[in-house]
Each structure stands twice: as C-alpha cells, then as structure tokens.
Amino acid sequence: MTLQPSRGADAKGDYPWWLVALVLLAIGIAVVIVVNDIYAQVFLTVVNGVSVTVFVTLVAFVMATLLGLAIALLGLSDSLVLRQISRFYIEVIRGIPMLVLLFYVAFVGAPAIVTLYNFATAPLVSAGWAEPLQVREVSLMWRAIIALTVGYASFIAEIFRAGIQAVDHGQIEAAKALGLSRYHRFRLVVFPQAIRVIFPPLSNDFVSMVKDSSLVSVLGVADITQMGKVYASGSFRFFETYSIVTYIYLLLTIGLSLLLRGVEKRMRKAPAR
Template identity: 40%
Template sequence: MSAQPAPKIPSDNRSRIIGPFDRMAQWPWWLLLAVMIAAYIIFLIITDEQMQKTFWFISGQTPTALWGGQILFKGMAVTLTVSITAYSMALLIGMTLGLMRSSTNPFFYNFSSFYVEIVRGIPMLVLLLYVAFALTPIIVNLLNSIGIPIQTRDVPGYVRAIIALAIGYGAFSAEIFRAGIQSIERGQYEAARALGMNYFQIMSRVILPQAIRRVLPALGNDFIAMVKDSSLVAILGVQDMTQLTRLYYSGNFLYMQSLTMLAFMYLIMVVMLTRFVRWMEHRLQRGSR
C-alpha cells in the first residue's frame, strides 16, 4: 500500500501559523529583560534601606533635600556638566581639525594629522593624568610669564578634566568630520565655486550642513562614550557619581550595592541620551527631505 501524500496547508493558513512566531522572534526581548532588571533595582531602592542610602548618597542629596525642591542629583549634574562642556569643546576642535585634514594646504594637513595620530594613540586615563599634572603646570608658568598671577592649585580638578576630555575626543571628532566632509560629492564644490562662493562660504553654506547630517550618528555615539569615560575624572577627586560611590563604599564596604547602583544610574543616563540622539537623527532626516 503506497504512502498517502501529506495534506497541503493552504498558503493563507500557513501565514496565520508562522506569522505569530515571526512577530515574537522580531520582538525586542532584550528590552523586556532590561526593563525587568530596572524594575527589580527600583523595587530594591524602595524597599531596601541600604539601597536607599546608597542611591541618595551617589545622587548627592538626601531625601529631605530632594523633596524640598533643592538642586537634584549633584553627582549626576557634575557628570553631565563635565561631559557636555568637554564635548562642546571637542566638537570645535574636531571641526577645525577636520577642515584642516581635508585641506590641500600641506601645513594644515600635516599639523592636524600629527595632532590626531598622537592624541588617538594615548589612553584616555593617561591623557587625563598628563593634562592634570604635567600640562597644567606648564600652562600656569606661561600665564605667570605674561603677568597673569595664578598658581597650579587654583585650577580646579573639573577644569583639568574638561580640558583633557576635550583634547582626547577632539581627535576622534576630527576624523568623523573629515569623513563627513570628504563624503560630499565633488560636483557640489564645483557648483558652489561656479556661483562665485569663496572657501568659507562653500564650507559654511553647502558642505558642513550636509556633512553634519551624515555624521550625526557617529557624533552621538562619541558623546555617549564621553559620558561613560567621564567616570575617569574621579581619579582627580572630581565629585561626580563615580567619586561619590568610591567615598560611600570606602566607609561602609557595601561594594555590591554601591557599584550596582552606580552602573544602573549610568545605564539610565546612556539610554536616555541614546533615545535623544535617535530623535535628533529622525528630525534632521525629515528636515532634509
């Protein structure tokens, strides 16, 4: 007796059977897991006294000060202030060096290449220590030589940290801007020159607006990386979240609670910044259409 052929499933039934599994496979399960972990940590903050103390100390405020409407989250505010200020300076450095790296002038090209290659080859922690303890005294001596009375101890740690982060990330931003500038079609340069524009008009009105749109995702990723690297400023005694955490667990040895809370707070910041960068990307893309 010959085997009977298997019944064929109609295509519409097959789509109804496979469809739900495909949708489940495409669902962001990692996000569900992250939300569950976040909910568990928030639950611990609410119910566990040690976690509550850790949270308020790292934040830089007490519950009374928080509900009293005073400045919230001192540690987080220091972290964001250092990151935003340093990255704003890094963008200016990077844009200038990116233009120089794209220039046909040998001096500009070689100077910018020297800066980028040297700074990118130095670890960020080493660069931070070098700027704080080696470069700052040199700058102070130069200022004293031109009649500006200042001492090395007068330069706060957070200022040294901002300068170091700006120098380091300026080199990374320079390569991003260079790639964006060189990605613009050559015909746009020629068309702008045919309209009588000079170099600065071409760059400011034609090239840079398009280049910035193209490299915005990379710049956003660099800023998020700087927020995380800003934790290195704790080595200079800057009262950011990491330094407050070190001060907290050095007195009570609650390493697990302290470091878990610190990682959670950094994660919240990074997720929010990532969403903001994505929103900016979509907004610029809609505006360019």
C-alpha cells in the same frame, strides 16, 4: 553557504524585547531602592554626583566638537603645513590612553601653563597690577574637562573629515560656479549634507564620553563614580554601591542613546535642503 537576513525583519525591524527587558529591570531596581533602606541611602549619596557628570560631559563634548571641527578643517585645507599639523595632532593624541592623557594634562600640562602664565604676567605682578597664579588654583574639574576635550577632539576630527569628504564633489564645484565663498559653500552646501553622515558616530562619541567621564574620579572630582567610591570605602558595601553606580550610568547612557537614535531617524526622514 551564506545565511541571508530576513527581508521582513530588515523592513519592519525586530521588536525591541531587549528594551522591554531593560525597562522591567530598571523598574525592579527602582522598587528595591524605594523599599530597601541600604539601597536608598546608597542611591541618595551617589546621585549627588550626577550633576558633575553631566556638566563635565556637556562642556567637554562641546569644546571637543569645536576643536575637532577646527582640526578637521585644517586637515582639509590647501596648505600642506596645516594638513600635516592636523594629522600630527590626530595620530599622537589617538595613541595616548585617555587615563594617561588625563594624568598628563592634570599634573604636567596644568603646572606648565601656570608657569607660562606667571612668566608672561611677571611685569604686571611686579607693578602690583596682578597676582601670580598658583597651580592649586586651577580646578581639578577643569583639568579633567580639558583632558577629555583634547582626547576626544582627535576622534571627532576624523568624524568631521569623513563626513565632509562624503559630500559629492560635483555639488561643491557647482557652488563655486555660483560664486559662493568658501565659508558660504561650507555653511550652505557641505555641512547640511555632511551632518547626516556625521551625526551617528558623533552621537556615539557623546555616549562614550558619558562613560569616560568616570575617569575624572581619579582626580577626586565628585562625579558619580567618585561618590560611589567614597561611600563604598567608608561602608564596605561594595556590591550595593557599585550596583547603584552601574544602574545610574545605564539610565544615562541607554536613555541618551534612545534619544539620539530618535533624532537620527528624524534626520533621515527629513528632506535634504
């Protein structure tokens, strides 16, 4: 016997008691931070890493979205070579753990790029028009951003591919019949419809990147996790420190999830153009 969900619950939606519980918990923790000197000190220390976390997440996500879109378009091109290149990138990068990719880009990829740069600019260096680049001059933060970009682009490319292929092929043929170029077909017909399919999983990846940005702490980047790690190792207050770290990440991720969910609902209600 299969249990059928209540139609009333599906139509109206369950009341978000989980959100009420989270809000009450968040308020309770905020009160503890205000009245307890230890928690207040931990919070003031860890919160200094929020700006770094937000910066890394936003920059890496924008770059990953652009790269993912480009890879998806390669995968949908008429050229067999371009399609195979796209598939090769997606399958290889998705098979590498993000932490391993972070180490590889930071300690293998960055030195290799610096070596290539110095080789290419050797004539300019000899003429005194340029200075050789040192590996230590490449910021660890930007190495981490590049690693997150490369890693997430493979997942975002699949999101774009699925969304674009979900558009009715008949509408594309109609756009061709109207004489629209491939660019205008994509901009005016395909993308406005595909974005409704793309946005939910893309927003999930955005929230996931907020959490995965904590991996940059292994490179010593002063994000939320790194600030907590440094404070805990010096004070030995691991419970208080990582409770606050968890609290801040939950505020960021749940708040962002609710915001994106609201945008998604508006997109569903908005008439298709």
